[in-house]
Amino acid sequence: MRAYLSVFRLRLSMGLQYRTAALAGIATQFFWGFLILMVFVAFYSQSSIDSPISLPQIADYIWLQQAFLALIVLWFRDNELFQLITGGNIAYELCRPSELYGFWYAKLLAQRLSGALLRCFPILLVAAFLPEPYRLNLPATFEAAILSFVALLFGLLILVSISMLIYISTFVTMSPAGSLLLFAVLGEFLAGMIIPIPLMPSWMRSIVYALPFRFTSDFPFRIYSGHIPVNEALKLLPLQLAWLAALVAVGKYTMSKALRRVVVQGG
Amino acid sequence: MKLFGKYLLILFKSQMQYRTSFWLMSFGQFFIPFSVFAGLYFMFERFGQIKGWDFYEVALCFGVIHMAFSISECLGRGFDMFSTLVSNGDFDRLLVRPRGTVLQVLGSKFEFTRIGRLLQSLLVLGWAVYGIDVDWTFAKAITLLFMVVSGVFIFTGIFMLVAAMCFWTIQGLEIANIFTDGGREMAQYPLNIYQKWVVRFFTYVIPFGCVNYLPLLYILGKTDGSPLLHMLTPLAGCLFLVPCVLVWRFGVRHYRSTGS
Numbered sequence: 001m002r003a004y005l006s007v008f009r010l011r012l013s014m015g016l017q018y019r020t021a022a023l024a025g026i027a028t029q030f031f032w033g034f035l036i037l038m039v040f041v042a043f044y045s046q047s048s049i050d051s052p053i054s055l056p057q058i059a060d061y062i063w064l065q066q067a068f069l070a071l072i073v074l075w076f077r078d079n080e081l082f083q084l085i086t087g088g089n090i091a092y093e094l095c096r097p098s099e100l101y102g103f104w105y106a107k108l109l110a111q112r113l114s115g116a117l118l119r120c121f122p123i124l125l126v127a128a129f130l131p132e133p134y135r136l137n138l139p140a141t142f143e144a145a146i147l148s149f150v151a152l153l154f155g156l157l158i159l160v161s162i163s164m165l166i167y168i169s170t171f172v173t174m175s176p177a178g179s180l181l182l183f184a185v186l187g188e189f190l191a192g193m194i195i196p197i198p199l200m201p202s203w204m205r206s207i208v209y210a211l212p213f214r215f216t217s218d219f220p221f222r223i224y225s226g227h228i229p230v231n232e233a234l235k236l237l238p239l240q241l242a243w244l245a246a247l248v249a250v251g252k253y254t255m256s257k258a259l260r261r262v263v264v265q266g267g
Numbered sequence: 268m269k270l271f272g273k274y275l276l277i278l279f280k281s282q283m284q285y286r287t288s289f290w291l292m293s294f295g296q297f298f299i300p301f302s303v304f305a306g307l308y309f310m311f312e313r314f315g316q317i318k319g320w321d322f323y324e325v326a327l328c329f330g331v332i333h334m335a336f337s338i339s340e341c342l343g344r345g346f347d348m349f350s351t352l353v354s355n356g357d358f359d360r361l362l363v364r365p366r367g368t369v370l371q372v373l374g375s376k377f378e379f380t381r382i383g384r385l386l387q388s389l390l391v392l393g394w395a396v397y398g399i400d401v402d403w404t405f406a407k408a409i410t411l412l413f414m415v416v417s418g419v420f421i422f423t424g425i426f427m428l429v430a431a432m433c434f435w436t437i438q439g440l441e442i443a444n445i446f447t448d449g450g451r452e453m454a455q456y457p458l459n460i461y462q463k464w465v466v467r468f469f470t471y472v473i474p475f476g477c478v479n480y481l482p483l484l485y486i487l488g489k490t491d492g493s494p495l496l497h498m499l500t501p502l503a504g505c506l507f508l509v510p511c512v513l514v515w516r517f518g519v520r521h522y523r524s525t526g527s
Binding site (some may be wrong): 037042051188189 | 291292295296298299301302303304305309310312313314316317318319363442445449452456460461462465506
C-alpha cells in the first residue's frame with residue numbers, strides 16, 4: 001500500500017508542474033461552459049412545458065462538469081502506458097515488485113486529481129459570481145454537499161477502473177485509438193455530458209440507469225443541486241459501490257489473464 | 268494546383284497502408300458528431316423549438332457547419348499540426364523550397380479519416396433538406412452550397428491563424444480550441460439564440476453569421492429586403508481568408524528557427 005501511495009504522490013506533484021497549461025485549460029473550459037449554458041437558456045426561455053430539471057439546476061450541472069472535467073472524462077489518456085504496451089517496455093513494469101493493476105491505478109488516479117485540483121477552484125469561484133441564469137448556486141443542503149463530494153470520489157474510482165479496462169484492451173488490440181474513441185464517445189453520452197440525463201427520453205434513461213457511466217458525473221452533480229434528494233441518494237450509494245467492486249474485479253481478472261499471455265513487443 | 272493533387276494522392280496512399288486502423292478511426296469519427304446530434308434530437312423532442320427555430324432548421328445549420336468543419340479539418344490538418352513542424356525545426360526545409368509556404372503546409376498532412384464525420388453530416392443535411400418545409404429553387408440550392416464553401420474557408424482561415432500564432436509561441440495552445448471547436452459547437456445553432464456580444468463577435472470578427480445565419484434566413488424565406496444580398500453573404504465570409512493569409516505571411520517573415 002505504501003508503494004502505491006508514493007507513486008500517487010510523485011505523479012501528483014508532477015502534474016502540478018504544468019501551471020500555464022492549466023490556465024489555458026481554465027479559460028477554454030470557462031468558454032465551453034458558457035456556450036453550453038447559453039443554448040440551454042435559449043431552450044428554456046420560450047417553452048411553457050415544465051421540464052424535469054430546472055434551469056438553475058442545469059447551471060450547477062454544467063459548471064460542476066466543467067470544473068471537474070479531469071475527473072469525469074474518459075478521453076484523458078496516458079500515452080506513456082500505451083507505449084509501454086505497444087512498445088514492449090511492459091517487460092520492465094513486470095519486473096517491479098508490486099502488482100501492476102494497483103500500480104497503474106494509482107498513477108491514473110493521481111494524474112486526474114492533479115489536473116482537477118489546479119483547475120476546479122478558479123472555475124467554481126468565478127462561476128459562483130456570474131449573473132442570475134448562469135450562476136453556480138450553493139449546494140441544496142449541507143448534507144447534499146457532503147454526499148455529492150463522497151459520490152464524486154467514488155465516481156472517480158469507477159471512472160479510473162473503466163479506463164483501466166481500456167488500457168487492458170490494448171494488450172489484445174495493440175492499437176489504442178479505435179477502442180478509446182468508441183469508449184469515450186459512448187461513455188460521454190451515457191454519463192450525461194452531452195445533455196443532462198433528466199432531459200433524455202424515458203427509454204434512453206432506462207438504458208443509462210442500467211450502466212455505470214452515470215455514477216461518474218451525473219449522480220454526484222444532481223445530488224449537489226438537490227435534484228436527487230439526500231435520502232434517495234443514500235439508497236443509490238450502495239449500487240455505486242457495487243459497480244466499483246465489480247469493475248475492479250473484472251479489471252484485475254482480465255489483466256491477470258492478459259499478462260499471462262502477454263507478448264513483449266519490439267526487439 | 269497540380270502539385271496539390273500530387274500531395275493528396277501520396278498522403279492517401281500512405282494512409283491506406285494501415286487499412287484497419289483507417290476504417291476504425293473513420294468509424295469513430297462518424298460517432299463523435301453523431302452523439303452530439305442525438306443530444307440535439309432529444310432536446311428538440313422535449314422542448315419542440317428553440318427561439319422559434321424548429322428541429323429541421325437547426326439540423327440544416329448543424330449539417331452545413333459540420334460538413335464545412337470536416338472538410339477543412341481534412342484539408343487543413345497541416346495547419347492544425349503545425350506546432351510540431353515549428354518546434355522541431357522542420358519548417359526550415361519548407362522555406363528553402365521554391366514553392367509557397369501555404370501550399371506546402373497545406374500539403375504536409377491530410378486526415379482522410381474525417382470521411383466518417385463528413386458522411387455523418389451529409390446524412391444529417393439530407394434528412395434536414397428532406398424534412399424541412401421549404402420549396403427548393405435553384406437559387407436556394409446554390410445558396411446552400413455557398414454556405415458550405417464559405418464555412419470551409421472560414422474554418423481553414425481559423426486553422427491558419429492558430430498556426431500563425433505558433434511563429435511567436437512555438438507551442439500549440441489549448442486556448443485556440445475556443446475558435447476551432449468552440450466555433451463549430453456554437454455555429455451549429457442559428458446565431459440569434461445567443462447573447463448579443465457573442466453574436467457580434469461571431470459576425471464581425473469571425474464571420475460565422477455569414478455562413479449559418481443570414482443565408483439560412485433566405486433559404487427559409489424569413490427575409491425582408493433584397494434576396495440577392497442574402498444569397499451573396501456567404502461569399503463575404505470567404506473574404507475572411509484574406510486577412511488570415513496576410514497574418515500568415517507576416518508570421519513567416521518573423522519566423523526564427525528553433526532546433527539544431
